[in-house]
Amino acid sequence: MRRGDVVAKRYVIDRPLGGGSFGTAFAAYDTRLDRQVAIKFQHPRTFESNAGFESNKMGFKEEARILKHYKGSRGIPEYFDIARHNEGWVIVMELVEGVTVERYASVSHGPMEQDIAVSIVTQVAETVSLLHEAGYVHRDVKPGNAMIDHNGDVYVIDFGSTWVAGRKPPLREGTDGFAAPEQAMPLRIGTSADVFSIGCILVKLLTLHLPYPDDYLTRARKRRLPPPEPDLTHVPAPLAPVVLDMIHWEPRLRIQTAAEVVDRLRPFRPAAGSPPNPKLIGADPTMRYRCSVAVR
Numbered sequence: 001m002r003r004g005d006v007v008a009k010r011y012v013i014d015r016p017l018g019g020g021s022f023g024t025a026f027a028a029y030d031t032r033l034d035r036q037v038a039i040k041f042q043h044p045r046t047f048e049s050n051a052g053f054e055s056n057k058m059g060f061k062e063e064a065r066i067l068k069h070y071k072g073s074r075g076i077p078e079y080f081d082i083a084r085h086n087e088g089w090v091i092v093m094e095l096v097e098g099v100t101v102e103r104y105a106s107v108s109h110g111p112m113e114q115d116i117a118v119s120i121v122t123q124v125a126e127t128v129s130l131l132h133e134a135g136y137v138h139r140d141v142k143p144g145n146a147m148i149d150h151n152g153d154v155y156v157i158d159f160g161s162t163w164v165a166g167r168k169p170p171l172r173e174g175t176d177g178f179a180a181p182e183q184a185m186p187l188r189i190g191t192s193a194d195v196f197s198i199g200c201i202l203v204k205l206l207t208l209h210l211p212y213p214d215d216y217l218t219r220a221r222k223r224r225l226p227p228p229e230p231d232l233t234h235v236p237a238p239l240a241p242v243v244l245d246m247i248h249w250e251p252r253l254r255i256q257t258a259a260e261v262v263d264r265l266r267p268f269r270p271a272a273g274s275p276p277n278p279k280l281i282g283a284d285p286t287m288r289y290r291c292s293v294a295v296r
């Protein structure tokens with residue numbers, strides 16, 4: 001796909017935004033409605049095997065359905081359209097003008113301040129709670145699947161792995177380092193799997209390292225692993241018990257939903273009226289809580 005290419009007779013490709021296992025996203029211009037959009041293409045690579053094809057097809061259809069369902073919800077790019085392109089489909093959605101949380105964290109030169117990390121993670125949890133309330137699990141919550149825009153608003157992206165909570169998924173999904181250990185097994189996955197991932201994001205932002213070795217998912221796919229000790233070095237002491245409750249190896253013993261995460265993190269996030277963090281340059285995720293004007 002090159003700059004100037006036209007998709008579905010109306011979207012003019014501008015620039016690549018990023019690519020993952022299931023798709024490649026581009027910024028484009030919608031000539032019919034005169035607006036910038038993001039277009040996600042199915043990855044041709046995944047058509048090579050039947051399993052890849054089925055998972056891609058299902059992931060794409062499901063992703064479009066989820067986006068459509070949450071049209072107008074805070075923290076989820078707005079669904080615009082689904083269209084045919086060559087052999088596959090494209091999803092057209094709101095263009096988030098910003099960067100992934102992974103990138104945002106990488107340019108902050110060191111561990112993130114607690115108020116900033118908690119504000120980002122709380123925004124992620126607020127959005128994921130919308131899925132949980134409807135009985136879905138995202139299954140791939142990670143810094144690369146969250147974006148922060150210029151106003152400091154955080155979006156969750158990539159709903160291609162979303163599945164019904166408590167139902168056995170046809171394929172295992174998730175990313176090493178962030179996915180809950182039970183995602184390595186062909187088991188029913190509950191909403192607490194996303195809680196585990198959100199906890200891992202919080203630890204990573206605060207300390208630059210993950211609480212568990214980043215290959216446990218791959219290893220657990222081969223054989224059952226004994227629960228490892230989480231590494232919470234450098235997690236501020238008052239936050240550590242909440243983090244532990246999020247990343248418990250045993251799903252039953254974890255915080256169960258993203259809404260509970262929002263509640264448990266409330267005492268740690270900036271309060272309405274608190275001053276901005278003087279060290280923060282650029283997009284400010286704390287503003288939503290400090291200024292209490294979070295209506296979208």
Ligand SMILES: Nc1ncnc2c1ncn2[C@@H]1O[C@H](COP(=O)(O)OP(=O)(O)OP(=O)(O)O)[C@@H](O)[C@H]1O
Nearest residue numbers: 017018019020021022023025038077094095096158
């Ligand atoms: N609505 C959007 N606005 C701006 N950028 C976006 C948008 N959606 C996706 N992107 C960018 O495109 C990249 C790839 O998108 P996405 O994560 O949805 O693809 P994917 O193939 O499913 O990724 P993976 O499976 O590796 O997580 C993202 O990392 C992000 O940088």
